[in-house]
Amino acid sequence: MAKQKTLHDAFYETLKDVYYAEKQSVKALKKSAKAAEHAELRQAFETHAEESAQQVERLTQVFEIIGKPARAKTCEAMQGIVSEMEEDLEDFAETPAADAVLAACAQAVEHYEIARYGTLKTWAGQLGYADAAKLLDETLQEEKKTDARLSEIAEAINAAGTAGDDTEASNGKGSKKAA
Numbered sequence: 001m002a003k004q005k006t007l008h009d010a011f012y013e014t015l016k017d018v019y020y021a022e023k024q025s026v027k028a029l030k031k032s033a034k035a036a037e038h039a040e041l042r043q044a045f046e047t048h049a050e051e052s053a054q055q056v057e058r059l060t061q062v063f064e065i066i067g068k069p070a071r072a073k074t075c076e077a078m079q080g081i082v083s084e085m086e087e088d089l090e091d092f093a094e095t096p097a098a099d100a101v102l103a104a105c106a107q108a109v110e111h112y113e114i115a116r117y118g119t120l121k122t123w124a125g126q127l128g129y130a131d132a133a134k135l136l137d138e139t140l141q142e143e144k145k146t147d148a149r150l151s152e153i154a155e156a157i158n159a160a161g162t163a164g165d166d167t168e169a170s171n172g173k174g175s176k177k178a179a
């Protein structure tokens with residue numbers, strides 16, 4: 001009979017997923033920092049790339065806490081977001097909407113991470129890993145802060161970018177602040 005899978009298994013699998021996703025996001029952020037025109041946007045990408053490297057480190061600590069090897073499992077969701085970002089980078093390179101598109105892609109990454117870290121933090125608490133829950137919450141708060149910062153910057157960029165321009169591309173998808 002197949003072994004019953006537990007919440008502990010789900011926790012470990014999701015941890016491997018986000019470990020992969022976080023490493024991908026460090027690369028994507030560095031790429032985005034190079035591509036960004038707007039100084040504050042570039043700065044936000046650079047800052048979060050450093051933070052994300054720290055977040056990867058925190059994940060290795062969580063693996064240690066649960067006594068499992070730190071392994072990455074391909075996260076197709078993050079791969080998809082990153083390949084959309086690369087496509088957008090090509091399609092919108094050198095256009096007035098380039099920065100807005102970059103910010104929007106970065107927010108898609110953040111939202112994925114927020115979903116994952118929120119789940120992992122809750123599960124860690126339920127499984128009795130209080131220290132892991134604390135580490136995951138630290139990261140979760142950084143992701144939320146980054147998302148809010150990107151919203152602010154995107155709004156500023158789009159306000160500047162849409163002056164005298166009524167095309168749809170400069171309306172800044174993903175730049176709306178959550179209510």
Ligand SMILES: [Fe+2]
Binds near residue numbers: 025
């Ligand atoms: Fe992250």
